[in-house]
Amino acid sequence: MKPYALPISERRAYRGMLLDFNERTVSTSPIIKKAILNLLKSDTLQLYPEYGGLEVKLAKYAGVDSDQILITNGSDQGIDLVFRTFTETGDTVIIPTPSFAMFSQSACISGNKILRPMYAKKNLSFPLDDVLSMINGSIKLIVLCNPNNPTGTAVSIDGIEQIAQRAPNAIILVDEAYFEFSALTAVTLIEKYPNIIVIRTLSKAFGLSSLRIGYIVASKNYINEFSKIRGPFDVNMIAYTASLAALEDLKDMQRYVNEVMKKSKPMIEKFFFENDIRFYASAANFILYKPIQEQEEKILRDNGILVRAQDKTNIENTLRLTIGTIEQMKQFIKVYRNKILKKSKSIKYAFIDRDGTLIFEPQDTFQIDSIEKLKILDGVIPSLNKLSKKGYELIMVSNQDGLGTSAFPLANFEVPQNKMLEIFEKNGITFTKIYICPHMPSESCMCRKPKIGLVKKFLKVNQIDKNNSFVCGDRETDRRFAKNIGIKYVSMKTNGNFQTALSQGGIIV
Template sequence: MRVRELLNYFKPYGFETPDWMIVEEYGLRPDQIIRMDLNTSPYLPQKWLNSLGSRISKLRFNRYPDTTYRELVGEISRYTNVKPEKIIPTNGADEAIDVIVKALIDCGNEAIISSPTYDYFRVSVELQGGRVVSIPRKKNFADNVEGILSSINDKTRLIFLCSPNNPTGNTTSYDDVLNILDKASDVAVVVDEAYYEYCGETFIELTETYDNLIIVRTLSKAFGLAGARVGYIVASKGTIKMLNKTRPPNSLSLASIELAKIALRDYETVSRNVRKIVKERERVKELLSTLPRIYAYPSKANFILFELLEGDAKTLHKKLMEKGIVIRHIELNWVQRYLRVTISLPEHNDRFLKILEKILKEKT
């Protein structure tokens, strides 16, 4: 079978280890595993599931969904205060990224990313035949705007920003985004706002002024609907018209659409859960900062990046796994001493901190 040449050297996205593999490798029971590596929410309101259950029998699963997703677009519009014609629902934020990349990247074109950041930006661009230009962040993880702007050339089609950024947790400043939009007016600027609800900082209103700004969001994080796979794009009317040419038809299931509509109508519950996670985030950061050999970075998302100042982070990660605590070991700019922990329920966070403290005393 003849396959694309790039697959011979392409680095795929690093898939998360499923629970069953952790169970088999470490001899744990499924109920002993605490996932703190996926940046998902620990909250899924039962009332949403009950509401979905009462509607399931009325859904016509023998037919495709409305390809315009009219009702879902209406709920997203009400939530974001954005006109419906500026919205495209997608099968998660990853499909949103693919839709954008397919519309803008030809073989040999370039996309600029602010590194380290969400790796799927790279994956999507490279699979489309594009080249990724990685601009290292500053020491405080702020975007290197000067480096981004100086890297723009005739091949540049996309600039990816992530705010709050995964995995560092910091946001991109309003002035920096404006500066990039103004000085790169013929280049699309994509801002991934997957963690927007945890910080409240958005650039969505700038889509009224800038045709080259595209916002990507998801219901996988603050809304707790990672398994439903629902995201959306917000951009100017003209940009949305262009992006509609590359989006696949019927990529959202009827059940996912219905559940998303239920959740979007109940933002009061989402907001309450977000406040709980933000409160826990600050508590966990404060306690992490008291532990030996640990430096915890500030975060405006639902996770905390921390650095093991002395010792082997990979070994620490493995020892936590042996106890059923699953966090993410992260390599930043070829340095492997970083780890990222997702904020979970208070009792999960306490168990993580207790086990981490014990391991650190053993001199990892």
């Protein structure tokens, strides 16, 4: 076994935002700090801890009886206790993967055999069917991290119930470290399914990570068993005192959670969405996303933001971002815009019209709606080839009036279009994007050339080399389209020679 490796040292000294450990990103409530100061002033540090009252408060908070609560030294200890209490060497446990490292750590300490159903590669959804199908009489323990760290994805309470029903002889360990953010809980199922054991923490929403305190919610007889294994003084008196105060000041925690989940998170999701940055739907106060730069974690770190790189199966090359306050997320977006989006390599694009430019356009109907009408114009294949070789990315932009209506059914368009692309592909030519406006001029859409609605998002997301990119087409709309983008226009004679047009337009191919 390897020890749990911390990603960087000296986090506390880092001057910037710590968005890498899913912690609360602002300090704890002043009521908590005051309670700790009072404890220090009481001059009782030399005494062993004396508990009482916290279980009652936690029970009320969780909606159970106080003999259903056991406080632990962080929920890490809760995980360890559940494994040590219920499993032995050689027992089989199910740990949906990838997930929080401590589950595997504890399973390895106990010498368990681990089955690992995988969170779905596509959207990192919980593998409910796989878990259900793995259940048999020999499974001792099933971990449900809800929501899961680091994917952020959740299993429904209904899903947990199905698992508990299917595995009445296994312990179902539900880790609710992010309960305050997700508002999802299996505590309500414990009465009906006593094999469900929930662990929670005050490290996250309450902001007590440094103090190490969590709790287990389970049926009474299990709490008795755990208390035989947990040390009598494993929770220190500062953590205990701080937790009592935290539960006195739920409003502070709720204000923070509301800001994170109702304001900051939608803001980040919108930003990622608008900038084509792939992210995974999360039920927690963090979000896993796909970086767009190779050195993105380092660039962020050099610019005052720590995020956590993930590189496990199905989440290869992703970054986990802790969501903080609105102000903090605005700062993240600012840095991301200036340092990551802007840093994208600027690329030369050739925006090329289709009909009359790449393929012959009949001057009676202006429609290329059958394979017979497909004729690639002179000079097109060699010139597109040369453009690609010279580092241009090819973008096709075409108005196809009334496409998809009875006057121009989609299928009639697709046959020659697909054939054309097939011919291009055989010649080593690939269009990075193909944009088609299907509207009639009378529809006043935002995407018909010369308007730039079709490529608006593309232009925003990609760093375009404006000095060297160009539009080539045979109509006035193409000229104005180029002007609207702010790049050069290369004029083509309708159905003329593409190569001649490019060289006359000063594009050396």
